[in-house]
Amino acid sequence: MTEVLKDRVFYENSGGGLTLSGGEPMLQFEFAYELLKQAKQNGIHTCIETCGFASAENILRIATVTDIFLYDWKLTNEKMHQEYTGVENTLILKNLQQLDAVGSNIVLRCPIIPSVNDTEEHFRGIANIANSLRNPLAIEIEPYHSLGENKYIKLGKLKGIQKFEQPTEKQIETWMNQIQNNTKVTVKKA
Amino acid sequence: MGNLSELKKLVFESDNNACFIERERILNRLEKEMADYNEPDKYAIILSKLLSEASTPIFDCDYFAGRVVEALPEENMAAPSELLCSVGHMSFDYEKLLKVGLKGILTEIKANAKEKGDFDSVSFAKNAEIVIMAIKNYVQRYANEARNRGLLEMAKALDHVPYEPAYDFFSALQSIWLIHMIASCYVGARDYAFGRFDEYMLPFYEKALKNGKTESELTEILAGFFMKTNEICGRGTHNYKCKPILSQASKQYINIGGENPNVFSSVVLEAAKLNHMAQPQITVLLKPDADEEFTANVFTALSVLTDKMHIYHYSQIVEALINQGIEKEIAKEFTYSACCTFDLNYHSFRLEYFTPVPQIFLSVFHHNEYSSLRELLADFKAALTEEIQNYVNRTQDGFCEEEARKQFVLDSLLLSDSTVECRYACDGKAKYNVLNIFCPGVATIGDSLMVLDKLVFKEMRYSYSEFAEIVKNNYQNHEELLEEIKGYTMFGNDTEIDRYTVLAGNAFLDAVDAVEHRENHYLAAGFYSLERENVWAAEIGATPNGRRKGEPFSENQSPTYGADKNSITALLKSLSKLPFERTVTGGLNLTFSQRISPEILQALVISYFQMGGFHIGISVIDRKTLEDAMVNPNKYKSLTVRLYGFSEYFISLPKWQQIAILNRTEYCV
Numbered sequence: 001m002t003e004v005l006k007d008r009v010f011y012e013n014s015g016g017g018l019t020l021s022g023g024e025p026m027l028q029f030e031f032a033y034e035l036l037k038q039a040k041q042n043g044i045h046t047c048i049e050t051c052g053f054a055s056a057e058n059i060l061r062i063a064t065v066t067d068i069f070l071y072d073w074k075l076t077n078e079k080m081h082q083e084y085t086g087v088e089n090t091l092i093l094k095n096l097q098q099l100d101a102v103g104s105n106i107v108l109r110c111p112i113i114p115s116v117n118d119t120e121e122h123f124r125g126i127a128n129i130a131n132s133l134r135n136p137l138a139i140e141i142e143p144y145h146s147l148g149e150n151k152y153i154k155l156g157k158l159k160g161i162q163k164f165e166q167p168t169e170k171q172i173e174t175w176m177n178q179i180q181n182n183t184k185v186t187v188k189k190a
Numbered sequence: 191m192g193n194l195s196e197l198k199k200l201v202f203e204s205d206n207n208a209c210f211i212e213r214e215r216i217l218n219r220l221e222k223e224m225a226d227y228n229e230p231d232k233y234a235i236i237l238s239k240l241l242s243e244a245s246t247p248i249f250d251c252d253y254f255a256g257r258v259v260e261a262l263p264e265e266n267m268a269a270p271s272e273l274l275c276s277v278g279h280m281s282f283d284y285e286k287l288l289k290v291g292l293k294g295i296l297t298e299i300k301a302n303a304k305e306k307g308d309f310d311s312v313s314f315a316k317n318a319e320i321v322i323m324a325i326k327n328y329v330q331r332y333a334n335e336a337r338n339r340g341l342l343e344m345a346k347a348l349d350h351v352p353y354e355p356a357y358d359f360f361s362a363l364q365s366i367w368l369i370h371m372i373a374s375c376y377v378g379a380r381d382y383a384f385g386r387f388d389e390y391m392l393p394f395y396e397k398a399l400k401n402g403k404t405e406s407e408l409t410e411i412l413a414g415f416f417m418k419t420n421e422i423c424g425r426g427t428h429n430y431k432c433k434p435i436l437s438q439a440s441k442q443y444i445n446i447g448g449e450n451p452n453v454f455s456s457v458v459l460e461a462a463k464l465n466h467m468a469q470p471q472i473t474v475l476l477k478p479d480a481d482e483e484f485t486a487n488v489f490t491a492l493s494v495l496t497d498k499m500h501i502y503h504y505s506q507i508v509e510a511l512i513n514q515g516i517e518k519e520i521a522k523e524f525t526y527s528a529c530c531t532f533d534l535n536y537h538s539f540r541l542e543y544f545t546p547v548p549q550i551f552l553s554v555f556h557h558n559e560y561s562s563l564r565e566l567l568a569d570f571k572a573a574l575t576e577e578i579q580n581y582v583n584r585t586q587d588g589f590c591e592e593e594a595r596k597q598f599v600l601d602s603l604l605l606s607d608s609t610v611e612c613r614y615a616c617d618g619k620a621k622y623n624v625l626n627i628f629c630p631g632v633a634t635i636g637d638s639l640m641v642l643d644k645l646v647f648k649e650m651r652y653s654y655s656e657f658a659e660i661v662k663n664n665y666q667n668h669e670e671l672l673e674e675i676k677g678y679t680m681f682g683n684d685t686e687i688d689r690y691t692v693l694a695g696n697a698f699l700d701a702v703d704a705v706e707h708r709e710n711h712y713l714a715a716g717f718y719s720l721e722r723e724n725v726w727a728a729e730i731g732a733t734p735n736g737r738r739k740g741e742p743f744s745e746n747q748s749p750t751y752g753a754d755k756n757s758i759t760a761l762l763k764s765l766s767k768l769p770f771e772r773t774v775t776g777g778l779n780l781t782f783s784q785r786i787s788p789e790i791l792q793a794l795v796i797s798y799f800q801m802g803g804f805h806i807g808i809s810v811i812d813r814k815t816l817e818d819a820m821v822n823p824n825k826y827k828s829l830t831v832r833l834y835g836f837s838e839y840f841i842s843l844p845k846w847q848q849i850a851i852l853n854r855t856e857y858c859v
Contacts, residue, residue: 006684007759009800014793 017045076125530835636691
């Protein structure tokens, strides 16, 4: 916490705060919870980026010390979700609904990868989920980029990693419009 | 009305090998013709002949009259001719020019000379009259040309200024431009600054609005004025082959903000966005608690202009000046001109000195076997004081011997002391003589102290002499140790290690404080290297921080290349520990790999200033683009980066400077 507080002046001038990001902070739940709790006690705004794949109990506990959830929604199609992420999306959806029920502020974070989830079905799914929430802050889409490739090269893991085409700005705009056409929730680029 | 995009195109199409051909032809001829003429009015006569023969072209795209015609120099031509050249690097009193015109300045000089009555003063006034009348006649020819072309507003302005006071927004800018151009291109010198531009232009702006001009019309006219400053040096920056003009690489600073930013301060920012060229440099003097709207405008402009503007912590600098004995009214009017250097506006004559700090540190380090950092620092301070004292002694009777011999130069018409005293104020007798005393390599010294303290005094892994020998031998056969040192946490990561660089900084400032100087000399100290971190590198032996001979040392206020491994906030916190409250000069450049929102920029800079930060300049550029620009320069003609205290066209830089920019840490917010 001492480290976090060193940046207080920046939080105050930016209206920002502490964001726990990935990996997946919920995998280190106890530490994440304690850090966010202490941040709240010190008057610092808190935020967590999560894929939502965690126990309902932990999700609800973390909600008590979190101001904003940046909540991943990767794939609406259950089978594809299982195929690409290795887990089902049922629990993720349930946790999202629970967070919404207790009044958490939620930004839906949607990574869009050409040829994987840039489908009409998924875009409609994103809009439907956002529409089902009571008070979603926004839908943020995260277009695929290849910045991680260097990291994979450094880790010696590029082999076997599937490469995708980087979308153009025009393509991204089309995606955003496809989602926006079905929802009143603001769609923006993350 | 002019045309901005046409003017911009002309700058980009200009030939970097071309010179102001008329000037060179006329001066080369006059040099021969007047070789035996040695009367005190020689300078004035030559300048007046030059102005009487020069052509007065106006292009269709020009907003303002006043341009020089360039062509490739003839074979064996002495270009640029130094017959008239000045030292430049100063801020002119344009406020006075606009208020009383050259006519008023001449009246003042004549009255002062009459009162003084001595030969030199009378001679100064006579020279002033020759030059002022030559400018009047030269501008009259421009007025005729404008009238012939049907440019009636321009012709009317040229009938009046710069001889008479300016009467409206356009004539004010026209007046400034003509003097600025004559000083830069005809006399020939780099880096004339415009001083506190938003203060003295405000009344003209307000009057123009009252008279029915719109904000957007006035912004465009101002952008046209800004565009002219790029004609001074074209794209010729600091490149391999200098443009054959004396004003090559001229950095021209517009200072805005300060105590009370006004409505025109924000118009300057808008016009700068329209101009969007490397010149002029927009220098914002910002209080962390300045007017909210102005502050927001500053950061919106910074997010667009990036390397073309920079920001100083105004209130902290004023406080430092007052603490060092400068009267409040003068302190509040300080400016920056030329390469991030400090100036007391047009009140002073100023020089700069890059103290060979790394060299002095190494000579002290190798001179004795010290048993503590305290002892070493005491000797280091004493050696620095001696070095700076020698410099001050050398310059106090005349900043530049050649300059001091000149009784009159054009520049003296626009410096307050010169018109009062009737002499060119470069003889060390001006009311304020500002000596910028720079400390290059502060982080390299700080990190060196840390390594020495750790390996020798604390862990005692080496005796002092053993370690000094390893460093002296360039870490030869001690590659393992070198790698180990390189792995240490250094300055720039917001750790307790930063205290060593603070020690180094304070040692330098204490040394400056100990220098004896005359009352009218002001030593403006700060952490700044310009390009010395690379230019000196080859001569400087290995340093205890794991730097081998020939490698660059730390740039400006920054950590050594690659040492800042945490985040941007950690870096700014480290930097804010430096004793900036004792400095008034210097600079910091940050490189970001992608565009940053105005809000984030504002949060970063205001937070940094609240913690005691001094200055920020930024580049937004990614490594891939820079690498591509090195291979395909023609694709990147307009690509600019922040270099030291200004903006430069990347492709005009020599390779070693391009590599230095590539070496900077890229931050992503």
